Amino acid sequence: EAGVAQSPRYKIIEKRQSVAFWCNPISGHATLYWYQQILGQGPKLLIQFQNNGVVDDSQLPKDRFSAERLKGVDSTLKIQPAKLEDSAVYLCASSPRGGAGVTDTQYFGPGTRLTVL
């Protein structure tokens, strides 16, 4: 079974530029998560999708971050414009069921390391 795929693996941009990350979850997984992992910290949930609907985006900085999940499968996370403090690893994860009242294993991709100069 293929794992969660993410691209690109690395990205370096100047502040105020835009950047987009792509995630392909494990086939059949209903729930998709985007996390931000700042160096030396644990992952922090940015947004959670159940199929193609948003379940939780309470920690997503909506003035600059946006995300969508096309047809309930792939997802893109965009930052526009980027700030220095956005430098982090952006992790995508998926789980088979997810959603309120359900706890199941989240499978993480390798992440995209973003450096904002």
Add this chain to the structure above:
Amino acid sequence: QQQVKQSPQSLIVQKGGIPIINCAYENTAFDYFPWYQQFPGKGPALLIAIRPDVSEKKEGRFTISFNKSAKQFSLHIMDSQPGDSATYFCAATGDSSYKLIFGSGTRLLVRP
């Protein structure tokens, strides 16, 4: 109340030693406590998880101890090996919130 506090920040043990990583939480609604292992350049991977209806869970060389009254849980790695060198994260969630709250991580180095 949503925080999970993890210690120590880093840990060095000799091969065969038993590193112990501790976590504490405040939110009594949390009822699922997974541990994740992360190698450099990789995403976290689920290692072992526990629910508060048991005080201990073992899977191979990994053991979780859970103290519900103290709101603390810990990971023990028996007969640690150099290949266990990684960063370990505890996490917590409740069925009503489904959101994983991660600790800050512990960087473990097992010397040969």
